[in-house]
Amino acid sequence: MQFRHVQLKNGLTLIGEINPNAQSAAVGFFVRTGSRDETPSLSGVSHFLEHMLFKGTEDLSSVEVNEAFDRLGAKFNAFTSEENTVYYAAVLPEFFSAAVELWCRLMRPALRTDDFDVEKKVILEEIAMYKDLPEFQVIDQARQLHFGSHPCANSVLGTEETIGNLTAEQMRDYFSRRYAPNNLVAACCGRFDFDQTRRLIERLCSAWEPMEVGRTLAFFEGTGLQKRQTQRGLTCEHICLMSPSVSMQDPRRFAASLLSVIIGDSTGSRFFWALVDPAVADTAVMHCEAMDGVGILSSYIRCPTENRQKVLQIVQNIFDELKQNGISENELTAAKNKVLSAITLEAERPMGRLVSLGFNWIYLKSYRPVAEDVQAVKSVTVEQINQLIRDYPLEKFTQVSIGPEDS
Amino acid sequence: MTLPGGLTVLVQPVSGVESASFAFLLPGGSAALPDGCCGAAAVLNDWLFRGAGPYNSRRLVEELDSIGLHRQSSVSPEYLFYGGSLQSENLFRALELYADILLRPRLQEDLFEPSRQLALQELEALDDDPRQKVSVCLYERFYPDPLGRPCAGKEEDLQQLTPPQTRALKERLFAWSGAVLSAAGKIDTHAFLRHIETLFGHTPACQECPPPPQAAADGYHHIPNPGAQVHIGFMTKVPPCDSPLYYSVMAACAVLGGGMSSRLFTEVREKRGLCYAVGTRYHSLRSFAGISGYAGTTPDKAEETLSVILSEFRRLRNGISEDELLRAKTGLKSTLIMQNESTSARASRLAADWFYLKRVRPLEEIRRAIESLTTQTVQEFLDGPFSQEFTFVSLGPQPLQSLQNQQES
Numbered sequence A: 001m002q003f004r005h006v007q008l009k010n011g012l013t014l015i016g017e018i019n020p021n022a023q024s025a026a027v028g029f030f031v032r033t034g035s036r037d038e039t040p041s042l043s044g045v046s047h048f049l050e051h052m053l054f055k056g057t058e059d060l061s062s063v064e065v066n067e068a069f070d071r072l073g074a075k076f077n078a079f080t081s082e083e084n085t086v087y088y089a090a091v092l093p094e095f096f097s098a099a100v101e102l103w104c105r106l107m108r109p110a111l112r113t114d115d116f117d118v119e120k121k122v123i124l125e126e127i128a129m130y131k132d133l134p135e136f137q138v139i140d141q142a143r144q145l146h147f148g149s150h151p152c153a154n155s156v157l158g159t160e161e162t163i164g165n166l167t168a169e170q171m172r173d174y175f176s177r178r179y180a181p182n183n184l185v186a187a188c189c190g191r192f193d194f195d196q197t198r199r200l201i202e203r204l205c206s207a208w209e210p211m212e213v214g215r216t217l218a219f220f221e222g223t224g225l226q227k228r229q230t231q232r233g234l235t236c237e238h239i240c241l242m243s244p245s246v247s248m249q250d251p252r253r254f255a256a257s258l259l260s261v262i263i264g265d266s267t268g269s270r271f272f273w274a275l276v277d278p279a280v281a282d283t284a285v286m287h288c289e290a291m292d293g294v295g296i297l298s299s300y301i302r303c304p305t306e307n308r309q310k311v312l313q314i315v316q317n318i319f320d321e322l323k324q325n326g327i328s329e330n331e332l333t334a335a336k337n338k339v340l341s342a343i344t345l346e347a348e349r350p351m352g353r354l355v356s357l358g359f360n361w362i363y364l365k366s367y368r369p370v371a372e373d374v375q376a377v378k379s380v381t382v383e384q385i386n387q388l389i390r391d392y393p394l395e396k397f398t399q400v401s402i403g404p405e406d407s
Numbered sequence B: 001m002t003l004p005g006g007l008t009v010l011v012q013p014v015s016g017v018e019s020a021s022f023a024f025l026l027p028g029g030s031a032a033l034p035d036g037c038c039g040a041a042a043v044l045n046d047w048l049f050r051g052a053g054p055y056n057s058r059r060l061v062e063e064l065d066s067i068g069l070h071r072q073s074s075v076s077p078e079y080l081f082y083g084g085s086l087q088s089e090n091l092f093r094a095l096e097l098y099a100d101i102l103l104r105p106r107l108q109e110d111l112f113e114p115s116r117q118l119a120l121q122e123l124e125a126l127d128d129d130p131r132q133k134v135s136v137c138l139y140e141r142f143y144p145d146p147l148g149r150p151c152a153g154k155e156e157d158l159q160q161l162t163p164p165q166t167r168a169l170k171e172r173l174f175a176w177s178g179a180v181l182s183a184a185g186k187i188d189t190h191a192f193l194r195h196i197e198t199l200f201g202h203t204p205a206c207q208e209c210p211p212p213p214q215a216a217a218d219g220y221h222h223i224p225n226p227g228a229q230v231h232i233g234f235m236t237k238v239p240p241c242d243s244p245l246y247y248s249v250m251a252a253c254a255v256l257g258g259g260m261s262s263r264l265f266t267e268v269r270e271k272r273g274l275c276y277a278v279g280t281r282y283h284s285l286r287s288f289a290g291i292s293g294y295a296g297t298t299p300d301k302a303e304e305t306l307s308v309i310l311s312e313f314r315r316l317r318n319g320i321s322e323d324e325l326l327r328a329k330t331g332l333k334s335t336l337i338m339q340n341e342s343t344s345a346r347a348s349r350l351a352a353d354w355f356y357l358k359r360v361r362p363l364e365e366i367r368r369a370i371e372s373l374t375t376q377t378v379q380e381f382l383d384g385p386f387s388q389e390f391t392f393v394s395l396g397p398q399p400l401q402s403l404q405n406q407q408e409s
Helices: A045-053 A062-071 A093-106 A113-131 A134-147 A160-165 A168-178 A194-205 A253-264 A270-276 A305-325 A329-347 A350-364 A370-378 A382-391 B040-047 B057-066 B088-103 B109-128 B130-142 B155-160 B163-173 B189-200 B246-257 B263-270 B299-316 B322-339 B343-357 B363-371 B375-382 B401-408
Strands: A002-007 A013-018 A025-031 A075-080 A085-091 A184-190 A226-230 A236-244 A283-290 A295-304 A398-403 B008-013 B019-027 B070-075 B079-087 B180-185 B219-224 B230-238 B278-284 B289-297 B391-396
Touching (some): A013 A350, A025 A350, A045 A075, A045 A085, A045 A113, A045 A168, A062 A093, A062 B322, A085 A093, A085 A350, A093 A184, A093 A194, A113 A134, A113 A160, A113 A168, A113 B289, A134 A236, A134 A295, A134 A398, A184 A194, A184 A350, A236 A305, A236 B109, A253 A295, A253 A329, A253 A382, A270 A283, A270 A305, A295 A305, A295 B109, A305 A382, A305 A398, A329 A350, A329 A370, A329 A382, A329 B019, A329 B057, A329 B079, B008 B189, B019 B343, B040 B163, B057 B088, B079 B088, B088 B180, B088 B189, B109 B130, B109 B155, B109 B163, B130 B219, B130 B230, B130 B289, B130 B391, B180 B189, B180 B343, B219 B401, B230 B299, B246 B263, B263 B299, B322 B343, B322 B375
Parallel strands (some): B219 B391
Antiparallel strands (some): A025 A085, A075 A085, A236 A295, A236 A398, B019 B180, B070 B079, B230 B289, B230 B391
């Protein structure tokens, strides 16, 4: 495994982890932009723009783009979050250069108005689809309530209103400000030729103009507000809790991640024994989300609506107990083994590895070999996690619950 | 290797990886259950992990967790699946625990109720996941009964289940005589086989006794739901996975609705903006298979969406182009090789091949079969009785008028 990187004069960075024994290779363009970088009138533009990149360039139509990727047998797609837009493709090694070239070209899209108008309908359908998924709704709303006036409260999808009012001109302007080469990282991993890829990127991307690109970073501990909402046609209660945690830049993120496994892994965790095992709830999980300068622990619980109060009481007891007595050595060992298995399995596929590789560079401006992450997980102590519980009180959570109307 | 009790063991060592994965596939899934017991497999699946061999419920989960096992288990109409992935040094320990779970589960009466309650809750949760609900209902109506019965169960049956009844059903659900254990990853084959012989050398002699399939429900069914979208599921019969036409079906399915350059994606989403999610996939049991599809759209666009989808099925019968075939072949080959990078996908494929084909297809054989596809071989499949009848399910504020009219006429 070899790591190489290069930065073009315009600021575009290419990083690569080369594994000559892999059977495939993956490429990703990581753009440091997302809903937190949007103003209210632009709400949803980052995600809409992600769709528009697939609509082609001055000399490629959307049908031609899709055909080109499929001709390479590529597993390709993109996703947008609060703070990143990521485009990726995994292919067999013989198609790698063609996949990189295609993405390079798409990073300078045509953004045609007629394509924009058709795609707007697709985005409105996507918004409608998520309305029918309470599991998604509750997490989205909890994020908005938790972050309050912090930009991480901004919705990734936007609303029917903001998307409806958005113009192609506004999108072009947003694109020109955010897709500057100095705000982009091209990450590659698996079996590929780094020098060939570097030459390709230099040839296709060197003319892109750098821009001043910023983002306001501020820590936010959350509003701690609570709300319940009813929705016609629902059967279960969907609950989301969010409490503050460490950021991606904080070395304690490994401890935070282990803590979330101890509390809310799908088996053997505190949530599992207190909620799922006795069938008080059928799902109860917690994830640690370390972001740019800020972080959250986010829990999702689904239960029969009549169990709502009981669930909240049990969660409160779990958090109180952790505050008083901390975690045990056995819990930590099991959590470490689970996380280490996950790291091992992920690293075995270039597509699995790509996301960690890219995000480490986006957030930390550094390369972290898998072995370094393994070491970081192994070295976390019980006391470090207990200190984390004291530093970021679990009981200071924001709470949203969505369920059927009370009978 | 096949053990005296009937368990077939398949091992595939993989170089350059640190993980290992295993998969148990036990014939006798939800379709093997007698009438009135729908969902017993889902209950049993949870109950099994509430204590086995020397371990009580808590100890068992702690033991599984302490080795960092990522486990999966699922119920299918024709088999039960238990799989896991972990760092290879813990593989043997994991299999020791699975020998306890699968051969010596405690199935304590006092721990039955939470398992049943969880099964009921998961069934209720389907109501809040429209796409999944449509898919369950679609399979139920498409496949001949009892093959389509929902694996998650039926409420009235789950309410009636008792611990002794469920315990007795384990015999039907665990047909060890035709079972497979596969493993892939960093594994020493000889040591692995010796270990398995010790653990699983004496499995109960249980034969699979599949019930004769009855007629399918077919036609159109609507589920009223006051949501934002109409969720449409559709399915039509195609040859099953042991058919010589299998690869032609896969190619045709890819061209129709497999990827982003597929006809449905292009016509429904790219050109008309009718849907965010639209596509098809191949779904096969041992003797029955279908191309199933899904589209989610807002109510005023539902009829147009359906009409475009049906006209694409009709157009497909006229054949596919050389370029479409080339893209489908490249996609199938690349999926094949990339799946091979995951030890868990490898273990699952080994077990599935054995279950459906009674042999393991070498990679090279699959690659050759894909390469030898031509537009003519695909046409042979399309010229057969393809897309003449459909099963439709919709979930949303209003039924689809055109389907309802057709149903009535």
